[in-house]
Amino acid sequence: QSVLTQPPSVSAAPGQKVTISCSGSSSNIGNNYVSWYQHLPGTAPKLLIYDNNERPSGIPDRFSGSRSGTSATLGITGLQTGDEADYYCGTWDTSLGAVVFGGGTKLTVL
Amino acid sequence: QVQLQESGPGLVKPSETLSLTCSVSGDSIRSYSSYWSWIRQTPGKGLEWIGFIDSSGNTNNNPSLKSRVTLSVDTSKNQFSLRLSSLTAADTALYYCARAEKKLERLSDWGQGTLVTVSS
Numbered sequence: 065q066s067v068l069t070q071p072p073s074v075s076a077a078p079g080q081k082v083t084i085s086c087s088g089s090s091s092n093i094g095n096n097y098v099s100w101y102q103h104l105p106g107t108a109p110k111l112l113i114y115d116n117n118e119r120p121s122g123i124p125d126r127f128s129g130s131r132s133g134t135s136a137t138l139g140i141t142g143l144q145t146g147d148e149a150d151y152y153c154g155t156w157d158t159s160l161g162a163v164v165f166g167g168g169t170k171l172t173v174l
Numbered sequence: 175q176v177q178l179q180e181s182g183p184g185l186v187k188p189s190e191t192l193s194l195t196c197s198v199s200g201d202s203i204r205s206y207s208s209y210w211s212w213i214r215q216t217p218g219k220g221l222e223w224i225g226f227i228d229s230s231g232n233t234n235n236n237p238s239l240k241s242r243v244t245l246s247v248d249t250s251k252n253q254f255s256l257r258l259s260s261l262t263a264a265d266t267a268l269y270y271c272a273r274a275e276k277k278l279e280r281l282s283d284w285g286q287g288t289l290v291t292v293s294s
Binding site: 065066096097098099101107108109110111114115120152154155156160161162163164165166167168 | 282
């Protein structure tokens with residue numbers, strides 16, 4: 065059972081937009097920055113979003129992040145088949161004294 | 175571009191101690207704003223943060239792993255290491271090393287991961 069809650073899977077057609085939610089509490093998302101990661105099995109996870117809504121250099125603006133209260137959202141527009149991957153949210157949990165992650169969301173581009 | 179590469183045994187016995195090393199290239203492990211981290215991925219539990227060490231040797235471990243974790247850094251080799259003791263089958267996982275940049279949850283660079291199986 066992960067500290068942060070994500071939907072197990074989402075799907076959408078190529079070219080469409082999808083959002084992935086990440087729900088937490090005041091001890092984590094509510095008071096700390098959220099990061100998002102893309103993970104293709106067999107490869108190194110990739111940082112997509114940090115500080116709730118900032119993109120590292122090289123990450124296209126098709127990827128966006130937002131935070132409201134104790135929830136965060138990753139948005140992906142102009143979906144491509146190459147976006148099929150597992151997506152994880154992560155943040156610091158002040159009560160636990162640890163970085164915590166969501167259980168991951170598998171994105172399928174139909 | 176920072177590159178990280180994990181190395182260590184793929185199979186360890188229950189009750190023994192796991193030792194993994196992460197070799198860093200493309201950046202000095204003495205980098206002031208970097209936190210050298212370990213994360214693992216278990217089949218049923220997703221990603222679990224193990225802890226970090228900085229270039230000064232300051233560490234912070236996940237309380238869920240209690241005192242089983244020991245982290246160390248070798249600045250002369252540009253490497254950092256993880257030791258996890260009293261292994262059980264629940265420690266079977268894909269272990270990643272990573273660099274957190276300025277904030278612990280900002281894991282900007284990751285290794286490919288190394289699979290560790292705990293079995294007799």
